[in-house]
Amino acid sequence: xxxxxxxxLFAGVAVVSAILTVTRRNAVHxxxxxxxxxxxxxxxxxxxxxEFLFIVQIILYVGGxxxxxxxxxxxxxxxxxxxxxxxARQKWVGLLISLALAAQVGLMLxxxxxxxxxxxPVLNAVPADKLPPNSEExxxxxxxxxxxxxxxxxxxxxxxxxxxxxxxxxxx
Amino acid sequence: MQEVTQATxxxxxxxxxxxxxxxxxxxxxxxxxxxxxxxxxxxxxxMQARLGPMRVGPHGLLQPIADAVKxxxxxxxxxDDADKLVFWLxxxxxxxxxxxxxxxxxxxxxxxxxxxxxxxxxxxxxxxAMGIFGIVLGGWASNSHYSLMGALRSSAQLVSYETAAGMAxxxxxxxxxxxxxxxxxxxxxxQGIWFGLLAPVALFTYLVASIAETNRAPFDLPEAESELVAxxxxxxxxxxxxxxFLAEYTNMIVVASVxxxxxxxxxxxxxxxTRWLNFIDFFPxxxxxxxxxxxxxxxxxxPARVQQLFMLAVAGLCFAVAAVLASPVLVPIAKPSxxxxxxxxxAGIHGGFWFIFKVSAYIYFFMWLRFTLPRYRFDQLMxxxxxxxxxxSIINVLLIxxxxxxxxxxxxxxxxxxxxxxxxxxxxxxxxxxxxxLDQKGEAQKAPSRAPxxxx
Numbered sequence: 001x002x003x004x005x006x007x008x009l010f011a012g013v014a015v016v017s018a019i020l021t022v023t024r025r026n027a028v029h030x031x032x033x034x035x036x037x038x039x040x041x042x043x044x045x046x047x048x049x050x051e052f053l054f055i056v057q058i059i060l061y062v063g064g065x066x067x068x069x070x071x072x073x074x075x076x077x078x079x080x081x082x083x084x085x086x087x088a089r090q091k092w093v094g095l096l097i098s099l100a101l102a103a104q105v106g107l108m109l110x111x112x113x114x115x116x117x118x119x120x121p122v123l124n125a126v127p128a129d130k131l132p133p134n135s136e137e138x139x140x141x142x143x144x145x146x147x148x149x150x151x152x153x154x155x156x157x158x159x160x161x162x163x164x165x166x167x168x169x170x171x172x
Numbered sequence: 173m174q175e176v177t178q179a180t181x182x183x184x185x186x187x188x189x190x191x192x193x194x195x196x197x198x199x200x201x202x203x204x205x206x207x208x209x210x211x212x213x214x215x216x217x218x219m220q221a222r223l224g225p226m227r228v229g230p231h232g233l234l235q236p237i238a239d240a241v242k243x244x245x246x247x248x249x250x251x252d253d254a255d256k257l258v259f260w261l262x263x264x265x266x267x268x269x270x271x272x273x274x275x276x277x278x279x280x281x282x283x284x285x286x287x288x289x290x291x292x293x294x295x296x297x298x299x300x301a302m303g304i305f306g307i308v309l310g311g312w313a314s315n316s317h318y319s320l321m322g323a324l325r326s327s328a329q330l331v332s333y334e335t336a337a338g339m340a341x342x343x344x345x346x347x348x349x350x351x352x353x354x355x356x357x358x359x360x361x362x363q364g365i366w367f368g369l370l371a372p373v374a375l376f377t378y379l380v381a382s383i384a385e386t387n388r389a390p391f392d393l394p395e396a397e398s399e400l401v402a403x404x405x406x407x408x409x410x411x412x413x414x415x416x417f418l419a420e421y422t423n424m425i426v427v428a429s430v431x432x433x434x435x436x437x438x439x440x441x442x443x444x445x446t447r448w449l450n451f452i453d454f455f456p457x458x459x460x461x462x463x464x465x466x467x468x469x470x471x472x473x474x475p476a477r478v479q480q481l482f483m484l485a486v487a488g489l490c491f492a493v494a495a496v497l498a499s500p501v502l503v504p505i506a507k508p509s510x511x512x513x514x515x516x517x518x519a520g521i522h523g524g525f526w527f528i529f530k531v532s533a534y535i536y537f538f539m540w541l542r543f544t545l546p547r548y549r550f551d552q553l554m555x556x557x558x559x560x561x562x563x564x565s566i567i568n569v570l571l572i573x574x575x576x577x578x579x580x581x582x583x584x585x586x587x588x589x590x591x592x593x594x595x596x597x598x599x600x601x602x603x604x605x606x607x608x609x610l611d612q613k614g615e616a617q618k619a620p621s622r623a624p625x626x627x628x
Contacts (some may be wrong), residue, residue, distance in 0.1 A: 024254075024433045028255075028258065028309070028312055029258075032258070032261075032309065035305065051289065051290045051291045054291075055291045055295055055298050056294075058298040058299065058302065059294065059297070059298035059301065062298075062302055063302055063304075063334070064331075064334075066305075067304055067305070067308070067330065067331055068331065069362070070305070070308050070309070070312075070327065071308070071324065071327045071328065071331070074308070074312055074320065074324055075324070092606065094385055105602040122609055131291050132290070134290050135290055135291055135294075135351055136350075146374055
């Protein structure tokens with residue numbers, strides 16, 4: 001019961017702050033609400049006993065990406081950006097896509113509601129103290145069964161990094 | 173109804189201990205921070221051949237309380253053009269992140285709020301890194317140029333040095349093989365050697381990066397008073413300002429604790445597994461007893477009766493702590509039959525002492541640096557981070573990794589692992605000197621006519 005209460009709390013915070021992220025006019029306020037949404041998602045990960053995902057979400061998104069976001073928001077001239085029309089151009093396309101996504105998720109939830117253990121994973125099927133250590137499991141599967149995709153992803157990231165360095169160098 | 177009661181009982185059983193510990197930390201930490209500040213002022217005074225605060229209480233021992241009262245009753249000013257909500261939120265965020273990070277630390281085998289977090293050290297690092305938002309948002313919300321500059325510098329600095337600190341942590345974690353705070357210290361006990369000795373270069377990198385991350389001198393550019401008044405804190409006053417102050421010093425304690433846990437053996441005594449060095453156990457009670465004796469000797473020299481009484485009380489406190497620390501060492505000698513019963517008590521008490529001792533030594537080192545080194549220029553700071561520290565830490569991770577492979581191959585462990593890691597560390601040092609020389613050469617070739625970009 002407590003688990004459910006915490007889940008709905010986090011989920012509610014995530015949804016509300018996600019909505020506020022896109023509706024606030026002030027970019028810094030938007031960033032604050034985006035941070036809140038990310039933190040609430042991290043809380044849901046923790047609720048699911050995925051500690052590693054929880055902390056990676058915080059370190060990577062909140063501590064890394066959002067710091068850069070806020071940094072850039074403060075560096076650029078926001079007065080110009082506020083006067084421009086920003087989002088509204090693709091209203092109908094956006095609505096269509098989000099409706100399609102909602103329909104997909106809803107269909108998945110609906111179709112799997114009768115078969116326990118399949119489709120949507122059942123919460124707390126294993127007691128918390130019987131779970132294997134989370135980060136070790138992630139590391140094992142990353143470096144054994146999913147080694148090739150992992151390496152490809154890291155090469156991709158390396159390429160992106162070198163690309164960024166090269167592009168930054170060209171200007172000066 | 174019964175279900176609810178049962179759930180509440182379950183909740184209490186599972187969470188009351190962390191709750192009480194957490195409340196204790198929130199309640200006690202401001203006091204500890206106040207005394208850290210007093211100690212800092214005393215050390216500064218000592219290094220500058222002054223006396224420091226002497227008026228409030230004997231040797232200024234009550235100064236933190238006077239300061240706290242002063243800060244609490246000060247007028248709370250919010251600038252007219254400030255973003256009120258964010259201005260209110262920012263200091264709370266800063267101090268909240270710092271306090272939350274404390275929850276993941278283990279001060280001795282028994283004292284940990286969040287027991288056995290699987291990702292312990294990552295939790296501490298990640299959560300304490302969130303405190304940067306307090307600084308950045310506070311600087312932005314003040315709607316002042318000095319504040320914004322300080323905030324920008326701070327975030328740039330944190331992003332630059334976070335990488336180096338993370339890489340240094342990776343070195344220690346390679347030896348530990350776990351992220352759990354308790355298991356990291358246990359690994360050091362099993363190995364019989366602190367990871368700081370196995371990876372001295374990583375310890376050095378973490379030391380420098382942690383100074384930069386906590387915005388301490390010589391890297392305190394976000395609040396460089398000669399350029400930016402007080403940086404991001406310029407518009408804050410009274411209670412809000414003291415929250416920032418609390419966050420800064422709490423962060424110091426957090427980084428010191430992380431370094432202690434990972435590199436300096438946590439709550440372990442030096443040479444904790446060497447039997448013939450067991451006399452080191454007498455050091456904690458002796459140290460506190462000597463401090464107590466010193467306080468007693470100073471008592472007659474106090475000018476007022478109240479101050480004499482206070483000094484006596486301090487001496488009594490020291491003796492009480494010494495007695496508590498001495499009991500688990502002396503009891504097994506007097507009555508060997510009780511040795512097993514005293515063991516957990518010994519581990520808790522002496523563990524706590526050693527942890528706090530190491531953390532204090534680390535923080536003392538911070539202060540020592542602060543009063544010795546002049547402040548860096550911002551471009552120098554960035555160059556040090558990106559051109560020196562980050563390459564060094566990455567190369568060090570690589571070399572330590574190779575050393576670990578060699579160690580596993582030849583079944584080296586404990587002190588013999590030094591055979592593999594020492595050459596790696598020396599190689600890292602040589603590469604560090606090489607990088608420095610290369611960087612200086614590059615700097616010399618550049619035309620030095622451009623004025624330094626001190627505003628980042």
